[in-house]
Amino acid sequence: MSDYVYGKNSFFEALNAGRIVKAYVLNDQEIRNRKIPYKIVDRKKLDSMVKGNHQGYVAEVKPYELADVNDMIKEKNGLIVMLDGLEDVHNLGAIIRTAECAGADGVIYKSHNAVKVNETVAKVACGALEYMKVAEVTNLVNTIKQLKKAGYWIVGSAGEAEQMYNQIDYDMNVVLVIGSEGKGMSRLVREECDFMVKLPMYGKVTSLNASVAAGILIYNVLGKRKK
Numbered sequence: 443m444s445d446y447v448y449g450k451n452s453f454f455e456a457l458n459a460g461r462i463v464k465a466y467v468l469n470d471q472e473i474r475n476r477k478i479p480y481k482i483v484d485r486k487k488l489d490s491m492v493k494g495n496h497q498g499y500v501a502e503v504k505p506y507e508l509a510d511v512n513d514m515i516k517e518k519n520g521l522i523v524m525l526d527g528l529e530d531v532h533n534l535g536a537i538i539r540t541a542e543c544a545g546a547d548g549v550i551y552k553s554h555n556a557v558k559v560n561e562t563v564a565k566v567a568c569g570a571l572e573y574m575k576v577a578e579v580t581n582l583v584n585t586i587k588q589l590k591k592a593g594y595w596i597v598g599s600a601g602e603a604e605q606m607y608n609q610i611d612y613d614m615n616v617v618l619v620i621g622s623e624g625k626g627m628s629r630l631v632r633e634e635c636d637f638m639v640k641l642p643m644y645g646k647v648t649s650l651n652a653s654v655a656a657g658i659l660i661y662n663v664l665g666k667r668k669k
Contacts, residue, residue: 445502445503445504445505445506445561446491446492446500446501446502446503446561447461447462447500447501447503447561447564447565448488448491448492448494448495448496448497448499448500448501448561448564448565449494449495449496449497449499449565449568450497450498450499451568451569452499452564452565452567452568452569452571453465453499453500453501454499454569455569455570455571455572455573456501456503456564456569456572457473457476457478457501458572459572459573461503461504461506461572462478462501462502462503462504463479463501463502463503463504464478464479464480464481464501464502465478465479465480465481465499465500465501465502466480466481466483466487466488466491466499466500466501466502467480467481467482467483467498467499467500468482468483468484468485468488468498469482469498470482485498488500492561493562494561494562494565495565506559506564506571506576508559508576508577508578509548509575509576509577510577511548511550511577511579511585511588511589513548513575514547514548514550514575514577515547515589515592515594516547516615517593518615519613519614519615519667520547520594520615520616521544521545521546521547521615521616521618521660521663522546522547522548522549522550522589522594522616522617522618523537523541523546523548523549523550523617523618523620523656523660524549524550524551524582524585524586524617524618524619524620525537525549525550525551525552525556525619525620526552526582526619526620526621526622526627526628526631527552527555527556527621527622527625527628528551528556528557528620528622528623528652529556529557529622529623529624530557530623530652531557531560531562531563531566532562532566532653533557533623533651533652533653534551534557534558534559534563534566535562535563535564535565535566535567535568535571536566536567536653536656536657537549537620537652537653537656537657538563538567538570538571538574538576539566539567539568539570540653540656540657540660540661541570541574541656541660542567542570542573542574543570544660544661544664545664546574546660547575548574548575548576548577549574549575549576549577550576550577550578550579550582550585551576551577551578551579552578552579552580552581552582553578553579553580554580556622558578559571559576559578582628582630582631583630583631583634586617586631586634587634589615589617590634592615593615594615594616594617595614595615595616595617595636595637596617596619596634596635596636596637597610597612597616597617597618597619597635597636597637597638597639597659598619598621598627598631598632598635598637598638598639599618599619599620599621599627599638599639599640599641599655599659600621600626600627600632600638600639600640601626601640601641601643601648601649602640603638603639603640604638604640605637605638605639605640606639606640606641606642607639607640607641607658607659607662608662608666609639610637610639610666611666612662612663612666612667613666613667616663618656618659618660618663619631619635620652620655620656620659621652622652623651623652639659641655641658641659
């Protein structure tokens with residue numbers, strides 16, 4: 443089965459990254475001078491190739507190359523986002539986009555019972571997937587221990603935590619752990635966290651969308667470091 447990206451932003455970022463094998467477009471006005479094989483097709487053909495708003499751009503691409511966790515490690519002020527059992531592809535794509543915009547060093551998720559990078563994730567990430575290091579690991583606890591040895595502090599998020607998200611000094615290497623949409627963080631991962639923080643909830647709904655929570659936590663780290 444071929445890998446595809448679709449949507450204008452994802453298409454052109456994949457093009458700039460040299461991942462496009464063949465393009466399928468409604469017209470060639472913006473790509474005719476680019477050195478890629480392409481075919482002009484009708485909207486019905488594009489609709490049959492992908493599920494989602496392709497905006498007239500679909501491309502068969504080389505498989506996305508997952509990163510190694512070691513490639514994300516920094517000596518100072520590192521920021522890695524770890525996802526514990528995330529299940530929604532839209533949340534994964536949105537978190538990758540936010541992490542890239544914020545200059546995070548990587549996103550890590552587990553290889554089983556969780557969402558993985560696919561064409562929908564690429565579309566929602568809006569091109570950020572081409573620049574963000576994403577690693578898939580078999581065991582989050584072992585990965586956390588590896589990162590701790592490299593000088594990282596692990597910050598988990600949970601509604602029942604005692605400490606507010608903005609009460610920590612983030613001037614250190616940080617791994618932010620985001621739990622699954624329904625169950626939150628697993629017990630074993632929670633036990634490895636150095637800090638547990640929560641976001642304030644003032645309404646009747648007691649939890650935020652995972653990608654929204656991740657965005658707040660990521661940018662809070664940046665805000666704290668700039669002070």
